[in-house]
Amino acid sequence: MYRYDDFDRQLVLERTEQFREQVERRLSGDITEEQFRPLRLMNGVYLQLHAYMLRVAVPYGTLRADQLRQLGYIARRYDKGYGHFTTRQNIQYNWPKLDEIPDALLDLAKVEMHAIQTSGNCIRNTTTDQYAGAAADEIEDPRPYCELIRQWSTFHPEFTYLPRKFKVAVTGSANDRAAVKVHDIGLRMHHNDAGEVGFEVIVGGGLGRTPFVGKTVRDFIGKNDLFSYLEAILRVYNRFGRRDNKYKARFKILVHEIGIEEVQRLVEEEWNLIKDGSLRVDDAEIAHYIEQFAPPAFETLTDDDAEFERRKAENREFANWVRSNVIAHKQPGYAIANVSLKPIGGIPGDATDTQMELVADLSDQYSFGDVRVTHEQNLVLPHVKKADLFSLWAELKNANLATANLGYVSDIICCPGLDYCALATARSIPLSQRISERFSDLDRQHDIGELKIKISGCINACGHHHVGHIGILGLDKRGKEFYQITLGGDASENAEIGKIAGAGFSEAEVVDAIESLVTKYLGIRETGERFIDTYRRVGMDPFKEVLYGDR
Amino acid sequence: MAIVKNDSVIDQEWITVDIEGDLPAGEENIIVPLARFKEERETLIGRNGGLGVQLNSGDAPEDLADDLDRLSIITVNFPAYTDGRGYSYARVLRERFGFKGELRAIGDVLRDQILYMHRCGFDAYELKNDDDVSLTKVRAALKEMTVYYQPTGDGRATAASLREQRRAAIKTAS
Numbered sequence: 271m272y273r274y275d276d277f278d279r280q281l282v283l284e285r286t287e288q289f290r291e292q293v294e295r296r297l298s299g300d301i302t303e304e305q306f307r308p309l310r311l312m313n314g315v316y317l318q319l320h321a322y323m324l325r326v327a328v329p330y331g332t333l334r335a336d337q338l339r340q341l342g343y344i345a346r347r348y349d350k351g352y353g354h355f356t357t358r359q360n361i362q363y364n365w366p367k368l369d370e371i372p373d374a375l376l377d378l379a380k381v382e383m384h385a386i387q388t389s390g391n392c393i394r395n396t397t398t399d400q401y402a403g404a405a406a407d408e409i410e411d412p413r414p415y416c417e418l419i420r421q422w423s424t425f426h427p428e429f430t431y432l433p434r435k436f437k438v439a440v441t442g443s444a445n446d447r448a449a450v451k452v453h454d455i456g457l458r459m460h461h462n463d464a465g466e467v468g469f470e471v472i473v474g475g476g477l478g479r480t481p482f483v484g485k486t487v488r489d490f491i492g493k494n495d496l497f498s499y500l501e502a503i504l505r506v507y508n509r510f511g512r513r514d515n516k517y518k519a520r521f522k523i524l525v526h527e528i529g530i531e532e533v534q535r536l537v538e539e540e541w542n543l544i545k546d547g548s549l550r551v552d553d554a555e556i557a558h559y560i561e562q563f564a565p566p567a568f569e570t571l572t573d574d575d576a577e578f579e580r581r582k583a584e585n586r587e588f589a590n591w592v593r594s595n596v597i598a599h600k601q602p603g604y605a606i607a608n609v610s611l612k613p614i615g616g617i618p619g620d621a622t623d624t625q626m627e628l629v630a631d632l633s634d635q636y637s638f639g640d641v642r643v644t645h646e647q648n649l650v651l652p653h654v655k656k657a658d659l660f661s662l663w664a665e666l667k668n669a670n671l672a673t674a675n676l677g678y679v680s681d682i683i684c685c686p687g688l689d690y691c692a693l694a695t696a697r698s699i700p701l702s703q704r705i706s707e708r709f710s711d712l713d714r715q716h717d718i719g720e721l722k723i724k725i726s727g728c729i730n731a732c733g734h735h736h737v738g739h740i741g742i743l744g745l746d747k748r749g750k751e752f753y754q755i756t757l758g759g760d761a762s763e764n765a766e767i768g769k770i771a772g773a774g775f776s777e778a779e780v781v782d783a784i785e786s787l788v789t790k791y792l793g794i795r796e797t798g799e800r801f802i803d804t805y806r807r808v809g810m811d812p813f814k815e816v817l818y819g820d821r
Numbered sequence: 822m823a824i825v826k827n828d829s830v831i832d833q834e835w836i837t838v839d840i841e842g843d844l845p846a847g848e849e850n851i852i853v854p855l856a857r858f859k860e861e862r863e864t865l866i867g868r869n870g871g872l873g874v875q876l877n878s879g880d881a882p883e884d885l886a887d888d889l890d891r892l893s894i895i896t897v898n899f900p901a902y903t904d905g906r907g908y909s910y911a912r913v914l915r916e917r918f919g920f921k922g923e924l925r926a927i928g929d930v931l932r933d934q935i936l937y938m939h940r941c942g943f944d945a946y947e948l949k950n951d952d953d954v955s956l957t958k959v960r961a962a963l964k965e966m967t968v969y970y971q972p973t974g975d976g977r978a979t980a981a982s983l984r985e986q987r988r989a990a991i992k993t994a995s
Contacts, residue, residue, distance in 0.1 A: 277980040281968035288965050292933070308903065309933055391903065421970040421980070427940035428912055428973070431905025508909050513878075543917060548972035555981065 271334055271640060272417050272562045274382040281424070282379045285386060289313045290372035297369065312392065312430070314385030315371060318692050324348075324363045324371055325388040326378060328643050330398040330416035330440075331359030335630040335639035340381040342626030348374045353626070355611060355619040357683060357734055358437070359397045359643040360388055364690055386424060391432045393423035393504070398440045399447045400644040403563060404606050404652040406598040409459045410467055412442035414559035415496065418551065422497050429504045433511035434519035436504070437476075440469075444763065449645060451475045451484045451765035452737060454521040455503060458763075462490045469496060473503065473533065474525025477731035481767045482522045485530040487537055493556055498549040502541035506533065566638035566653055571603025575656040588663055590712060591674040596659065605656050607637075609649040609666060610673040610681065614710040615703050618684040619647030628669050636662050646683055646722075648676065678715040679723060679788065680706040683734050687727030687744060688751075696744025696751035698727035704781050709788075718788055721801045724759070737761035739802045740787060741768045742780065753780040757787070757813055758805050769810060772818050786816045823955035826923070826945035830952045835873055835894060844868070852896055855880045858888075866891055875927075882910045882918070889920045897943070899928040908941045915942035916974035935962035940975045 274282070289309075296306040310316075314325040326341070333341075341361055345353045348370055349363040356362055366374055378384055387394055396419045403411040419438060423429070429436070439453040450456025456472035468490045475484025491499045510528075512518045525533050582589040597606040609629055611619050621629075629649055633641045636658045637651035644650060654662055666672035675681045682705060685691065687698030702725050709715055724738030728745075735741030741756035752774040759768030775783050788801075790813055795804045805813065824831050836845060837852045844864075845851060850871035858865060858874045865872055866888075873894035874885060885892065895914060897907040907926065914920040925945035926938050935946055935958070948955040969977050 275984070277968050277983065281966065281970075281980075284966050284968065305931065391905075424970055425937075425966065426971050427937035428908040429905070430937055431903050431908070431934070505909050509906055513904060513906075555985075 271332060272413070272559075278382070279379075282382070282384045282386075285313075285384065285425075286372065286375045286379050289375060293368065293372055308390060308431075311390040312387060313371075313375070314388035315368070316389060316692075318364070318690050319688075320690070321365050322368050322371065323690070324366045324374060324385060325356070326361050326363070326383060326385050327388045327395045328359050328361060328383075329420045330396055330402070330413055331400050331643040331645070332402070332413060333641040333643065334381075335634045335641065337381045337383055338626050338633070338641050339630040340377065340383070342623040342630065344374055344377055345621075345626065346623040347377070352620050352622045354617075354686065355621065355643050355647050355649070357645050357647065357685075357732060358388075358395055359400070359645055360395055361643070362686075364686075389435075390430075391434050391436075392430045393426060393432075393436045393438065396420055396423065396438045396440065397448055397453075397645060399443055400642040400650050401447065401597065401606055401652060402442060402642075403565065404599050404601075404604075405443055405445075406600045407445050408443045408600065409461070410442050411560070411563050412440040412457075412459060413563045414556065415457070415469075415493070416440055417559055417562070418497065418556075419500070422500065422549075426504075429508055432504075432508055433513045434516070434521075436507070436521065438500075446761075446763040446765075447644075449734075449737065449761040449765070451763070452477055452481070452734075452761060453484065454507075455500065456484050457496075460490070466492060468492045471499065471503075474522040474530070475765070476520055476522040477734060477736045478520065479517060479729040479731070480520075480523065480526075481731065481736040482526060483765045483767060484522075485525065487530060487534050494551055494553070495545055497551055498545045498547060499537075499541055501549055502537050502544060505540055506536045510536065565601070566640070568601045568604060568653070569655070571601075571655070571657075573602040573656075575603065578656040578659055581660040585660075587674070588660060590716065591663055591672055592659065594674045594678060594716065595672075595676045599653070601653070603656055605654055605659060607651045607654045607659060607662060608644075608676045609651060609671050610675055611648050611671075612675055612681050612706065613670050613673050614675075614680060615707045616670075617699050618682050618702050621649070625669055625671060628665070629671065632662060632665055646681065648681070674712055675715055677720045677722070679709045679718050679721045680715060681722075682706065683722070683724040683738070685726050685728075685733035687725075687733075691727060691732075693730055694727035694744070695729075695746040696727050696753065698725045698733055698742075698744050701725060701742065701744070701753065701777070701780065705784055708781050708785060718792065719800050721788070722761075723784070734761065735759070736767045737765065738768060739800075739805070740784060742784075745774060747774070751777050753777065755780075755783060755787075755817070757810060758802065760802060771810065771814055783817055787813055790816045822947065822949060823952045824925070824945055824947045825955050825959040826925075828956075828960065830956055831945070835871070837875065837896075845870075850893070852894065855884060859884060862888070873922075876907070876910050878904050878906045880910070882913045885914070885920075886918050889914070889918055889922070892920075892922055894923040894925060895920065896925045896927045896947075899926060899930060899934075902929045902931050902934055904929075908937060911938070911941040911943055912973060932958040932962045935959055936965055939963060940969070940971075940973050940977070942974055 440457040452475040458470040471488040472484035595608040642650035684702040688694040724734040726733035726735040737759040754774040756768030848870040852873035
């Protein structure tokens, strides 16, 4: 895993000092709240409904055990003993005090972490596949490129006051687990005709109030040219992106308004002028970063482990967890273990200080001290010996971290909603809890199979409802919360924006509505079909009928 | 109002002329908006006295590509500090077209953006504070950070280049 050198360390310490000084200037009244706002936002500090909120970056969703342990400490020391993992693989603290935030940032800096550019109209934390470096279906580990993007984008002097925020996601696998098609830039690793590995560059995707699936601006860019190409795209956006209307300022709107061909022309023209410049990264430099993400010291094992098989056969609960939460690893004898942060009736993505510390310890014990955060708001221990899975599961279970529901109906993506967020129009957490409770029977969940429910508490779509197989959007109608249902969304390589089913439901009705959709699916599915497959086969009408009848 | 350049406060030696109206009759140094420069290029070039151009957000710095050696100064107007287009204009002027004259940030120029402006090629800053406060702010801003990840035309060594040097030195030593 990447370790800071003295340059990285120095930069974060300087930034921490800079922010401490900015906070002092704000507290002393030297700068106004309006002038302070972009400065605090650039350090991940939001002002929410009840308190300041601190969003800490987890670059490309990769954490070391000592870092996760420190996140647990920060939850206890500066917050109310918990943190919330987000859809951008970051963690948010809901209750820090402004005058203590500089100290919290210093504690983060001690473990090579920060809150830089987790907010503001700049290039945000780069996200990627949570199984990077472990997945059996991966072309190449995307993290070396993510780290290079992290450095290129950190305090980029030209791109710190963009028209709007800018998000980059990278996948190293054909099976996209990073939702790259709904980002400002999505990079998909693949081979060109010459057999070289490079990136398809997808631009203009995004959710929010105007959702779009991204479009390909270049089918293949070589690794050496990736950074000059990114710079060309950002320069085009910075110069030509709309600034007259906050809601039309995202890159996706520019792509939509002038068209992908014109964007391509502008980007290629710009890139041709800078591609031979100092942003060209040579093979030696790339190799240096690949080395930093070298695989851990795996043992040479056979892929079958007799003890593991015996445990599965004897313990149905363990077998169920393996079936849903354990994923194939590229190294024989190892597996990827997903740690669910979606206990039945719990708050999606929340983890307590002691849970974080436990997962940190378990990762030291079982997974080379490597932990990942997923955009679906769970944690991952990416390199676990199959022989250790049973012990790991038992320890996770004791801490309520072994819910066997990965990808199932209770594995809900959910934004903080009106319980915390200043932008929200409805609560989302209580609804996710009620849906989770309604489907609490795990056998039933396993029978239903993969079903991605995503809930947002306002049209900004932080809960990714547009790309939920079932999406739920919480709105406010004359002071009452109501919930709009969308169907058929998909965040994968087959990305689609869901369609609105019809009129919204009251808070009292919506869980029944979701259940009726599931019941309908179970009644009409063909063998092997997931909910989304059935929806694609039969379309909206049969589902609309169960929701609205003749209405 | 104060203009800070090269670690000191300098005098305002330029008159900024509007898009319309008469040009000063004498040999005053004038700065005209790009739109006027494009319209009255011949007259302006033929005039005695220094010539500069002001770029506003939405302008194309490319429009000045053939005339840069005639211009002593280009001012880039930041209508609000949140409007970052001027950073791109500065880099295009310096790095693509090799503009060597003064590049001055005007408008909503605040302390916390000055380092980024400098990294993009600005060498002068017009602040709304008095002389001493302005100079103090620019000095503090320019030394706030010492590690730079991105190569720009500002001549600062990037972390990548310093790492490379270090690796080369270790290689030579061993």
